[in-house]
Structure formats: C-alpha cells, structure tokens
Amino acid sequence: MDTYLIKDLMVPISEYATVSEGATLFEAYLALEKAQEEYDHNKYRHRAVLVLDKNQTVIGKVGQLDVLRALEPKNEQFELFEDIRKYKFSNQFIIRLREAYRMQEEPLTDICRKAGQIKVEDMMKAPAEDEFIDINTSLNTAIHQLASGAHMSLLVKKAEQIVGILRLTDVFAAIFHTMKECKL
Amino acid sequence: MNALEKLFIRIVQRVNINLREQKFDAKPYVWDLIPKEQMTKFYAFYGISPDHPLNLQFKHSGLAGSYFLGKIQVSNSLLYKTDVRGDELKKKGDRFQFGQFDIPVSRDEEIVIEDSAFVKTLVHNYSHDPETLEKFFIKDTLSVHYANIHGSPSDGCFLGPFATVDLTTMRDCIIGTFSYVQAGEISHLNVDPGTVWVNSPRSFNFLYRFPLEKLKKYIHFVAGKQPEGILMDFMESRKQDFQRVFDVVNIDPLPDIPATASLDRYAVVNPVVEIGENVLVSQRAYLENAVLGKGANAQENCFIINSWLEGNNVTAHGAKIIEADMGADVFVGFNSFLRGQADSRLTIGSECIVMPHTIIDITAPLTVPPGHLVWGMIQNKSDLETNSMPLSELATIRTSFSRGSMFFEGSGAEFVSAFKGRIHHILEANGAFYNEDDNTGQGHAQRNQNMGFNTIQPYPRGDHEGLFPTIVIQP
Numbered sequence: 166m167d168t169y170l171i172k173d174l175m176v177p178i179s180e181y182a183t184v185s186e187g188a189t190l191f192e193a194y195l196a197l198e199k200a201q202e203e204y205d206h207n208k209y210r211h212r213a214v215l216v217l218d219k220n221q222t223v224i225g226k227v228g229q230l231d232v233l234r235a236l237e238p239k240n241e242q243f244e245l246f247e248d249i250r251k252y253k254f255s256n257q258f259i260i261r262l263r264e265a266y267r268m269q270e271e272p273l274t275d276i277c278r279k280a281g282q283i284k285v286e287d288m289m290k291a292p293a294e295d296e297f298i299d300i301n302t303s304l305n306t307a308i309h310q311l312a313s314g315a316h317m318s319l320l321v322k323k324a325e326q327i328v329g330i331l332r333l334t335d336v337f338a339a340i341f342h343t344m345k346e347c348k349l
Numbered sequence: 350m351n352a353l354e355k356l357f358i359r360i361v362q363r364v365n366i367n368l369r370e371q372k373f374d375a376k377p378y379v380w381d382l383i384p385k386e387q388m389t390k391f392y393a394f395y396g397i398s399p400d401h402p403l404n405l406q407f408k409h410s411g412l413a414g415s416y417f418l419g420k421i422q423v424s425n426s427l428l429y430k431t432d433v434r435g436d437e438l439k440k441k442g443d444r445f446q447f448g449q450f451d452i453p454v455s456r457d458e459e460i461v462i463e464d465s466a467f468v469k470t471l472v473h474n475y476s477h478d479p480e481t482l483e484k485f486f487i488k489d490t491l492s493v494h495y496a497n498i499h500g501s502p503s504d505g506c507f508l509g510p511f512a513t514v515d516l517t518t519m520r521d522c523i524i525g526t527f528s529y530v531q532a533g534e535i536s537h538l539n540v541d542p543g544t545v546w547v548n549s550p551r552s553f554n555f556l557y558r559f560p561l562e563k564l565k566k567y568i569h570f571v572a573g574k575q576p577e578g579i580l581m582d583f584m585e586s587r588k589q590d591f592q593r594v595f596d597v598v599n600i601d602p603l604p605d606i607p608a609t610a611s612l613d614r615y616a617v618v619n620p621v622v623e624i625g626e627n628v629l630v631s632q633r634a635y636l637e638n639a640v641l642g643k644g645a646n647a648q649e650n651c652f653i654i655n656s657w658l659e660g661n662n663v664t665a666h667g668a669k670i671i672e673a674d675m676g677a678d679v680f681v682g683f684n685s686f687l688r689g690q691a692d693s694r695l696t697i698g699s700e701c702i703v704m705p706h707t708i709i710d711i712t713a714p715l716t717v718p719p720g721h722l723v724w725g726m727i728q729n730k731s732d733l734e735t736n737s738m739p740l741s742e743l744a745t746i747r748t749s750f751s752r753g754s755m756f757f758e759g760s761g762a763e764f765v766s767a768f769k770g771r772i773h774h775i776l777e778a779n780g781a782f783y784n785e786d787d788n789t790g791q792g793h794a795q796r797n798q799n800m801g802f803n804t805i806q807p808y809p810r811g812d813h814e815g816l817f818p819t820i821v822i823q824p
C-alpha cells in the first residue's frame with residue numbers, strides 16, 4: 166500500500182463537480198452531469214457536488230442521500246411519524262403510516278419539481294473535522310479515516326487549500342489491486 | 350443559606366447530573382415551586398392501623414403536609430404535600446410472577462426515597478421491577494404538582510405537573526407535563542408533554558399525543574413560572590376546603606356511611622353525598638353533591654362533583670368527574686378531567702374505559718355509548734368519534750391501527766384483556782367485592798376504617814428550620 170500516494174488517487178478539485186453557494190439542487194445536478202462528461206468515462210462516476218463560497222472555499226457537500234432526503238416530504242405529520250419511533254413502534258409500523266399518509270400527498274413529479282428549487286445550502290452537509298486529510302498523509306491513515314468516520318470521501322488539503330477529493334471507491338480499487346498483486 | 354436550602358440545591362444538582370445527557374436543567378423549573386417558607390407551616394402525618402405494617406424512618410428531610418402509610422424510609426429529601434401510601438407493598442412470602450419467572454419475595458417491601466424532592470405528588474402501589482422486588486426505590490428524582498409515581502421505581506428523573514408514571518422502572522428520564530407512561534422499563538427518554546403511552550413489549554403499544562395548543566389551555570408549564578391552566582385553577586379554587594379538614598384534629602364521622610365503606614377523614618365531603626356499600630374514598634379526595642354506588646371508589650386527588658356513579662367505578666388517582674353520569678364498571682384513568690355542564694351533562698355508558706389523562710370538556714350534552722375506549726382531548730361529538738372506539742372492535746385488531754393522533758400496534762385483544770384484568774384487580778384491592786356475610790374479599794375500603802393518624806413537626810426555627818429531626822416509628 167505504501168506505493169500509493171493520496172495525490173495519485175484523489176480526484177483533483179478542478180475535475181470535480183462544484184457549485185456556488187445559492188445554487189439550486191437542479192443546478193447542482195447539471196454541474197454533476199457536466200463534470201461527469203468531462204471526466205474519464207472509464208472511471209467511477211462522481212456522486213457528490215461540492216458547494217463553494219465566494220472565496221472558493223468548500224463549505225459543504227451534496228450527496229445522493231442528501232437529494233433523496235430533499236425529496237422526503239417535510240411537514241408536521243411526517244415529523245410526528247419520525248418522532249414516535251422513540252416510543253418503541255416497529256419500523257414496519259412507521260413505514261405503513263408514511264405510506265398511508267403519502268397516498269394523500271402530491272405525485273413524485275411535483276415533489277421533484279419542488280426539490281429542484283431547493284438551495285444547495287439547505288441540504289448540504291458541512292464537512293466534519295475528520296473529513297479533511299493532508300495530501301502528505303499516508304494512505305493507511307486515509308483508510309482508517311474513511312472506515313472510522315464512515316465517509317464516502319475525504320477532502321484533501323495542501324496547506325490550507327482543498328486540492329482534491331479522495332473517494333472511497335478509488336481507495337478500494339487501490340486496495341483490490343494490491344491484493345491481486347499479492348496473489349492471495 | 351440554611352440546611353433546607355443546601356439540601357434542595359444538592360437534590361437539584363443530583364437530578365441535573367443524571368439528566369446531563371439531555372441537557373436538562375431542573376433548577377429554573379423547580380426553584381420557586383417548593384415554598385421554603387412553607388416547609389415549617391404544615392405538619393406531616395402518618396396512618397396507623399392493625400392491618401398495615403409500620404416502619405417509618407425519616408432522616409434529614411422536609412416533609413411539610415405529607416402523609417405516610419406502611420414501610421417507608423425517607424432521607425435527604427424534601428416532600429411537600431405529598432402522599433406516600435405503602436398499603437399495597439409486597440409482604441415476605443408473597444410470590445411475584447414476571448414472564449416465566451415465579452419469584453419469591455424474601456422480605457417485606459419498603460418504599461425508599463433518597464435525595465429527591467416532590468411537590469404534591471402521589472407515591473403508591475409496589476415495585477413491579479423483578480430486579481428490585483423488596484425495595485421500591487426513588488432516588489435523585491424531582492416531581493412537581495399532582496404527579497403520580499405509581500408502582501414505578503425511579504432513578505435520576507424529572508416529572509412535570511400532572512405527569513404519571515405507572516408500573517414502569519425509569520432511569521434518567523424526563524416525563525413531560527400531563528404525560529402518562531406505562532411501559533415496563535424506560536431509560537434516557539424525554540417524554541414529550543401531553544403523551545399518553547402504554548406499551549407492553551411483544552403484546553401491544555398505544556400512543557396518543559395531545560394537540561399542544563389545546564392542552565396549553567388546561568395545563569402549561571415553563572421554566573421560571575408556576576404551572577398554569579384550567580387544571581391548576583380548578584385545584585386552587587378548592588384549596589380552602591382541604592385547609593379546613595387538615596386544620597381540625599377531630600372530624601365528626603358522617604352519618605349514613607355503610608359499615609363496609611371507608612371515607613378518609615382527610616377527604617372533603619360537601620353536601621349532599623351518598624355513599625354505597627364497599628365504597629372507598631381516599632385522603633385528599635373531594636366529593637360534592639355526588640352519589641357513589643356500591644363498590645365505587647375515589648382515590649387521592651379525585652374530585653366528584655354534581656355526579657352520579659352507578660357502582661364498581663374506578664376513579665383513579667387525580668381523576669376529576671364533574672356534572673356527569675357514569676354507568677356501572679366505568680374506569681376513569683389517572684388525572685383524567687371529565688367536565689360536563691349543569692345543562693349539558695356528560696354521560697358515560699357502562700363498562701367504558703376512559704384512558705388515563707383523558708380530557709372531556711363539553712358545552713353540549715355528550716354520551717359515550719357503553720363498552721367504549723375513550724382517549725385524548727374531546728370537546729364535542731366530532732372529537733368523540735375520532736377519539737373513541739368500541740372495545741369489541743379494538744379487540745379484533747391484530748397488527749396496527751391509527752386514528753387522528755392515536756397510534757396502536759399489536760394485539761387489540763391483549764390490550765382489552767390487560768385493561769379489564771387490571772380494573773378487576775383495582776376493584777378487588779379496594780374491597781369493591783367484599784362480602785359481609787362470609788367476610789371475604791376485604792380490601793382498602795374495609796381495612797382503612799381502622800386507621801388512626803399521628804402528626805409530626807419540623808424544626809420551627811434555626812439552621813434546620815423546615816427539616817424534621819431523625820424519626821423512627823415502629824410498632
């Protein structure tokens with residue numbers, strides 16, 4: 166594993182999908198699509214969009230799960246369904262409640278149209294302290310950071326600048342390649 | 350700062366340490382609720398009778414206006430106008446069934462209260478925790494006005510006004526205003542105000558959440574203020590009547606009380622009251638222009654005003670029945686508030702179960718048909734349709750059901766059976782089925798007749814002002 170360096174495995178930030186603060190979810194999707202078109206098609210697809218402030222500093226990340234969460238209906242009734250979990254109702258019961266209530270709700274296409282208007286900062290996640298990694302850190306440490314924080318990617322820093330994204334999928338590919346070379 | 354204030358500060362700190370995970374600070378809620386200057390004003394009292402074991406031990410505690418019966422230890426605690434009734438504690442040699450376990454009780458059970466403060470709280474029943482059958486413990490716990498700790502050992506908890514925890518061991522929990530919990534065992538849980546939750550694992554789970562805006566009118570509690578609302582106003586408006594019965598040493602027994610019934614001398618009885626055979630009226634109950642048919646009961650903090658109870662009615666701790674006609678075998682759960690009007694009476698049919706913490710408050714006549722389960726907030730016929738159902742229909746539910754803000758999962762039949770079984774047990778314990786001819790089925794109604802009362806006093810002045818000296822009372 167020592168043969169791999171973070172800088173070789175990371176996706177440079179210039180090749181990653183980014184949007185500015187204030188963009189909508191739909192604009193974030195278009196940025197993702199564009200980045201993918203310009204990216205090496207043989208490589209694993211991008212799954213997240215970074216959100217930059219006016220100083221081009223990364224202030225958050227919008228992943229696929231964040232988009233799904235944005236599609237989730239948000240009103241008092243759904244909050245109540247989530248809230249009653251703590252009173253020992255089963256998952257199946259909560260799902261049934263949600264399904265029954267959703268039948269009275271708007272169709273999916275309308276929900277998507279609304280979600281397209283949502284600002285990225287309303288759904289993004291600000292990176293946690295353990296989501297940053299210095300470019301000169303060993304890959305072993307990066308593996309530990311990904312595993313212990315259950316992150317899909319880490320933001321690679323050089324000095325105080327974000328220079329790239331180290332994705333779990335690329336680290337996994339490197340591990341798998343090493344395993345093959347070992348002829349286990 | 351005197352010893353009483355130091356003790357209170359330490360109790361609050363203990364509770365806060367237990368509830369630190371939930372970032373709860375009890376101090377602004379309770380600091381002004383225990384009236385330090387009143388702690389010298391009221392005596393404490395205890396019951397003695399040939400039918401109840403006696404072992405009372407008080408140490409470094411304030412007990413103003415509180416009542417004790419049975420085997421109870423209180424240390425480093427402040428109890429204000431609180432009732433600790435140990436007349437249902439287990440006895441050595443009893444057996445306790447828990448799941449597949451048949452557990453022998455190795456010594457007489459005791460209620461042990463340590464490092465806790467209660468305002469106008471009721472402690473009753475016995476420990477249902479198989480891990481602590483002989484010790485019904487309550488430690489590092491704060492509770493405020495008209496809370497009920499019923500068969501529920503507690504460690505590090507806070508109970509808001511009119512909160513009830515029933516047959517549930519609780520650790521590090523906050524029980525919100527007017528919430529009722531019966532769930533076996535709970536830990537690190539913040540129960541929202543206005544929650545009614547009855548959970549029997551692997552059998553059923555019932556939950557109702559009050560609309561908070563509507564509940565606010567009845568009871569509302571925020572930090573730094575006294576509890577407010579119709580329920581508090583109602584209690585306050587009848588305070589003077591209780592003052593009278595507590596001030597007088599000897600109260601003349603009322604005529605026409607059957608020999609098989611019991612009317613506590615610390616209950617308020619305003620004309621005209623009719624009491625049937627096997628009726629139990631507990632201390633701090635309030636009767637006015639009321640008929641209690643055979644086997645009916647009114648427990649602590651119950652109010653029955655301008656109402657008629659046909660017979661075998663259970664009116665659980667803190668329930669209020671006003672301008673109502675109740676059929677036979679109706680159960681009214683803890684802290685329920687049922688209020689009709691003189692020209693718009695409330696009628697509840699026989700064998701109905703009114704869930705604990707139900708509010709029925711009407712301005713037009715309303716009738717609940719016999720054999721119904723009733724819950725939540727009901728102010729008119731439409732609310733009744735949403736918040737009630739026939740018990741026979743409930744018994745057919747096998748998986749789940751929800752209506753309005755009520756959620757039910759599990760077996761409806763087991764829920765109905767459990768409630769009916771418990772109601773029967775309560776009637777039995779209260780002596781509703783007593784048979785004078787063969788002297789069988791004795792319960793509280795018969796045993797409480799032989800009760801005498803003694804009073805004890807705190808230090809009137811000095812560093813220990815408001816605290817009681819160490820006192821041991823044994824046969």
